[in-house]
Amino acid sequence: xxxxxxxxxxxxxxxxxxxxxxxxxxxxxxxxxxxxxxxxxxxxxxxxxxxxxxxxxxxxxxxxxxxxxxxxxxxxxxxxxxxxxxx
Numbered sequence: 001x002x003x004x005x006x007x008x009x010x011x012x013x014x015x016x017x018x019x020x021x022x023x024x025x026x027x028x029x030x031x032x033x034x035x036x037x038x039x040x041x042x043x044x045x046x047x048x049x050x051x052x053x054x055x056x057x058x059x060x061x062x063x064x065x066x067x068x069x070x071x072x073x074x075x076x077x078x079x080x081x082x083x084x085x086x087x
Contacts, residue, residue, distance in 0.1 A: 007077065007081050010058070011073070013057065014073055014077055015032075017050065017057060018030060018073065022036075022040070022046055032072065032073045036072070038071070051067060054080070060080055062079060062083065066079060
């Protein structure tokens with residue numbers, strides 16, 4: 001993915017990936033504050049697929065420890081920004 005994305009563009013791409021992969025959530029229901037487990041009860045295969053797509057789309061190298069504390073879209077965006085040096 002283009003390394004020149006702004007944080008806002010990364011956020012929008014992450015949100016759109018989430019909406020596309022989960023399939024039953026309207027885009028208008030998702031913000032950076034969305035907690036996929038508590039807000040939508042997304043677990044198991046759907047969440048795994050979403051995480052795999054994030055890793056692939058953003059060429060994100062993150063450990064399981066990095067993912068263990070992530071529960072919101074914002075935390076994913078923060079991790080992408082941190083690892084890609086976006087400001």
